[in-house]
Amino acid sequence: MERVRFIKHAQTIGVSLDEIRERLRSLDSDGEERSNLRELVATKLAQVDATLNELWEFRGTVKSYLERSPTGASESRYAQR
Numbered sequence: 386m387e388r389v390r391f392i393k394h395a396q397t398i399g400v401s402l403d404e405i406r407e408r409l410r411s412l413d414s415d416g417e418e419r420s421n422l423r424e425l426v427a428t429k430l431a432q433v434d435a436t437l438n439e440l441w442e443f444r445g446t447v448k449s450y451l452e453r454s455p456t457g458a459s460e461s462r463y464a465q466r
Contacts, residue, residue, distance in 0.1 A: 398433060 388409065395405050408425060 398429075400429065 391409075392405055395408075396402075400408075404425075411425075
């Protein structure tokens, strides 16, 4: 069941089925392939972090726009977050 969760979660963050298959094979093997898996996962994590940073920057831009809008941010439920 853990593998199914891993696959579904990986798909939601944009990992292709080929990449998932490669990583699962690496998990099942020893030595160098496991080391390569760690590097691949670290790279994907860095990509996810970069995307999150971009989203937070964009959120700030959108929030700023809401605050300057004629109706004001106080009317928006999103400005409270």
